[in-house]
Amino acid sequence: MMARMTTVLISNAGIPGTSERVDLLIREGRIESVTPSPSSSPSDGSAPDAVIDADGLWAIPGLWDCHTHFTQWSKTLGRLDLIDARSAAEAMAMLRSHLDARRAAGTLDPHAFVVGMRFRHSLWADDEQPTLAAIDAVAGEQPVALSSADMHCGWVNSAAARRLGVHADETTGLVGELEWFDAYTKFDKAPGAAEETDRLLREAERDAAGKGVTGIRDYEMAENIDTWAARFAAGIDKLRVRAGVYPERLEAAIAAGWHTGKPLPGSHGLGEVGAMKLISDGSLNTRSAYCSKPYSGITPATYGTLSYTPSQIARYMRLATEHGFTIACHAIGDEANAIVLDAAELTHARGSIEHAQMLRREDIPRLAALGLEASIQPQHAMDDRDVISRFWAEPAGIPYAFHSLHAARTRLRMGSDAPVAPLDPWMAISAAVFGTESSSREPFQPEQRLPVGVALAASTEVGRVRLHAGDPADVVLLDADPYAAATPEAMRAMPGHVTMTFLAGTRVH
Known part of the structure; x- marks a missing residue:
């Protein structure tokens, strides 16, 4: 993590939905005081290391996403996204274009999986549903695996089904949820996957900080405790993380001495063991x-x-x-x-x-x-x-x-x-x-x-x-009051109004 200022004063920050202005004094990663503006210097008489004039800005606690599959979300930043496909034909047209573009760029390895995300066949007409014939016609022997928007099924071609060792319905090409959950983890073991994952995780952290996000609950279907300890050690440390444990790994986690709330080693207080996630x-x-x-x-x-x-x-x-x-x-x-x-x-x-x-x-x-x-x-x-x-x-x-x-x-x-x-x-x-x-x-x-x-x-x-004294110094400064957003479009545009994001007193955006 970036070097942390010992003491930061954020002055004249607005409280959303009110006309109040406050000064926030941050010391050693926590909110030491919240006082009406203008306030005096720190109680010990010392000058802050940095003063941020928040005139015209509003301060809120750091935002959390309390249910993520963070690795898979990160992968969407580098994989084919099919969320806008309105039929199987449109999804296949998008896949064909994606394959053609990668061939032209010289980045298509014929032995590596091409992975797509977020197709929503539940909204497609009955005569526009996935078929094995359609995906085989587009993909040929290039192994292609597409994950549904809710991640509860996959649509694969015959080459991918053979490589994954899964049963794809001979008519639809769909793989059922329990088999798909297991198959999906195999993509992360492919050649070059680790380096790609590292790059995309860092990009996803920057993206989150730019939206004012300072923490996540991660329910990735993986060994999350060791994974996140390794990530923090590698400097992937721009979010607080609660790492969930699945039932099949629960007994091993208990035997290793883990429990909810136990800090992850090397995380400097940013990572903790989360809940047992059961589906x-x-x-x-x-x-x-x-x-x-x-x-x-x-x-x-x-x-x-x-x-x-x-x-x-x-x-x-x-x-x-x-x-x-x-x-x-x-x-x-x-x-x-x-x-x-x-x-x-x-x-x-x-x-x-x-x-x-x-x-x-x-x-x-x-x-x-x-x-x-x-x-x-x-x-x-x-x-x-x-x-x-x-x-x-x-x-x-x-x-x-x-x-x-x-x-x-x-x-x-x-x-x-x-x-x-x-x-x-x-x-x-x-x-x-x-x-x-x-x-x-x-x-x-x-x-x-x-x-x-x-x-x-x-x-x-x-x-x-509202931020209170004693809170972690996870602070977001906005140049618009979210209470004033009068339309869904205005509220959805709020990431563009995130001016600064602080994690434990350190500016990460």
Whole structure:
């Protein structure tokens, strides 16, 4: 990390949504005092090492993305992005163009995987779905593997299927979620992958800092503890990181002495062990989220799937709780959420429900009653609003019940699930506040929108929009007040108003 100033005074900074101006005194990586402007010098009479005049700027706590797959998000900065494809034909046209451009540039290794990200076939017409024939026709013997937007399935050509050792449906070319989860990790072992990953991780950190992000919860499907310790040692250290642990690695982590909150070696206080991340069911887009009612328009009837049995979920929660781990439990369908809440009640687990996308009305107050947080991704509601009407036409609960959870006094934490949505808290805030991506489209479930202050607070680690004495000196200075953003377009443009970002008192943007 860059050399840290011992004492920094940020003077005359605005408090968003108010006319107040304050002086922030930073000492040794923490906020020592927050006083009305103008304030006097430090109480010990010393002069600060640096004074930053924040006249015309607003100060907020550093932003967090509380659900990321950070390595995979980083890879999107260097891989084919198919998010804008509106059909299989458009996706194949984009793939063909990508392959042609790389051939022309001399960067296409015929033996290396070409990886694409974020195709959304759940929004494509029935006659515009993926096929093995189509991807084979474009890719030939070049191994090509495309990941769906929610990362719960892959679309591969025959050459890639052979290399990965996976079963691709002979008609669609799709690989199911559990097999895909395992296959996806193999891309990082290819020749040159380590160097590319290092470069893209550093680029992703710079991108995050430019948006005012100072911390992430990382649920990459990998050995995150050792991985992040190595990254901090290598100078990839411009974010605070809570490194999640998956159930299959939990016993080994316990045996090694890890628990939630334990500092990662070499991270200088920026890295900690995070929660046990358990995926209880699938996703809406792949019709695998576990629901009590069948999906609309699907024959034969399907209710989705559980990734673990209810008893296995409870066993992992109990093991985590008894050994100092909080939980971060992925649950999307209403039945999955009910099962997860039952298991948390049985085991006294603490932590978060990740996504909580559809909740029965009677389950909404249970999160707060059980001391659980709701880790939500508001941009998913924007991406899924048309999918919901297609596959959850008669839901058993409320999809994306943001305001209902807030009204029930559940602590909200917001994130992106990057790369499913971009790592951008302002996008999440905009989706939560306005309920739409565009002023030209009506809000989705307007009754579930959140006030600006609630959404902004849920995008910070401290859970509030004001900095207090004693907080880590993670500070963002903005040249526009987010409370004044009157449209979704204005809120989504807020990254362009991030003037400075400080991490532990060090300027990283």
